[in-house]
Amino acid sequence: MFSSQSFKDGVKHAIGVPALGLGSSMFAFGAFLHSAGFDIFQSFLSTFFTFALPGQFVMAETILAGGTLLNIFLAVLLTNSRLYPMTVNITPLIRNSNIPKWKQYLGAHFIAVTSWFNFFSVQKNIKEDEKFNYFVGLGGFLWANSVFCTVAGYLFSNLVPHEILIALVFINPMYFLVMTVSNLEEKKIICSILVGATLSIFLNDVFPGWSVLIAGVLAGTLGFFIFRKENNE
Amino acid sequence: MSSQFIYLSILVASIGTYFCRAFGMFSAKNIKVDSPIFHWIRCVSMAVIAAVIARIVFFPVGILTESTMLVRIVCTLILLVVYFLFKKNVILAVSSSTICFVILNHVL
Numbered sequence: 001m002f003s004s005q006s007f008k009d010g011v012k013h014a015i016g017v018p019a020l021g022l023g024s025s026m027f028a029f030g031a032f033l034h035s036a037g038f039d040i041f042q043s044f045l046s047t048f049f050t051f052a053l054p055g056q057f058v059m060a061e062t063i064l065a066g067g068t069l070l071n072i073f074l075a076v077l078l079t080n081s082r083l084y085p086m087t088v089n090i091t092p093l094i095r096n097s098n099i100p101k102w103k104q105y106l107g108a109h110f111i112a113v114t115s116w117f118n119f120f121s122v123q124k125n126i127k128e129d130e131k132f133n134y135f136v137g138l139g140g141f142l143w144a145n146s147v148f149c150t151v152a153g154y155l156f157s158n159l160v161p162h163e164i165l166i167a168l169v170f171i172n173p174m175y176f177l178v179m180t181v182s183n184l185e186e187k188k189i190i191c192s193i194l195v196g197a198t199l200s201i202f203l204n205d206v207f208p209g210w211s212v213l214i215a216g217v218l219a220g221t222l223g224f225f226i227f228r229k230e231n232n233e
Numbered sequence: 234m235s236s237q238f239i240y241l242s243i244l245v246a247s248i249g250t251y252f253c254r255a256f257g258m259f260s261a262k263n264i265k266v267d268s269p270i271f272h273w274i275r276c277v278s279m280a281v282i283a284a285v286i287a288r289i290v291f292f293p294v295g296i297l298t299e300s301t302m303l304v305r306i307v308c309t310l311i312l313l314v315v316y317f318l319f320k321k322n323v324i325l326a327v328s329s330s331t332i333c334f335v336i337l338n339h340v341l
Binding site: 017021028032038039042045046049050051052054055056057058059060061062063069072073074076077080081082083084085086088089091092093095104105108109111113116163164165166167168169170171173174175176177178180181182183188189192193194195196197198199200201204211212213215216217218219220221223224 | 236239241242243246248249250254255256257258260262266273274276277279280281283284285286289290291295299300308312316321324326327330335338339
């Protein structure tokens, strides 16, 4: 797998803007964990095993707020629940009957917003049986880079002014947003994005933990059914 | 907070996160590319991501709470304007927004 050209192409794709966009926020996360009293090995493990920044922040915040393990589990599950529809969406594309199931389930660990968006931006140009290796190259590099940046952020947090660290965290949602608006081509997607963003703001007070999930399902379903004819064109 | 509690927290956070990925993979086993459910789940995924971004901008957690909502909204608008004004240049848009964020967050 690692010697295949498609894997290398995936790695090449990840190097540059995608790695920088995610890595900068992971760096800031590492610095945040340092200031919050975590040790370097705990910071390493957090990104190594979780690799989903909003959930990692929620975990750290819930610990600091004195939450129980059940609080942490539920809060992270809800925050990272976005990964569920994203995985359902990407799986039919990267599924490969020649690759053992366990490897495919291991590869699922690399599904995150950055790898997902970047894969979808090029997947039509990749051969069917090379898509999995390409995705593992792309997502795997982003994951390894994120682990490295978290540790670097932990080690060098004293060298970076606090105001810059806050800005580094802000890069991640802004990069997500740029990738999101780059998909504004189909009417059903435009509708889903606009309604999803608006609904989540208004639902936040009513369902604080669930607003993102409820807004996403409602808005996505609405966009899909209103512009259903678009699917058949 | 004890060191052991942090390790256990990382463990439960990892299980919760990987569950979303593994269950997603399991649920997709009968879904075919270009089927209606594939298109529907793509709409839901995009809407969920948009909802996450909106939530981070309006109701953040972590160190972003040390910035004001006004700064975050203004910098989001700057990002969008620069992105569409300069032929969808990702680097220019993200760096302009970030630089403005640093300046505005310092001033306001």
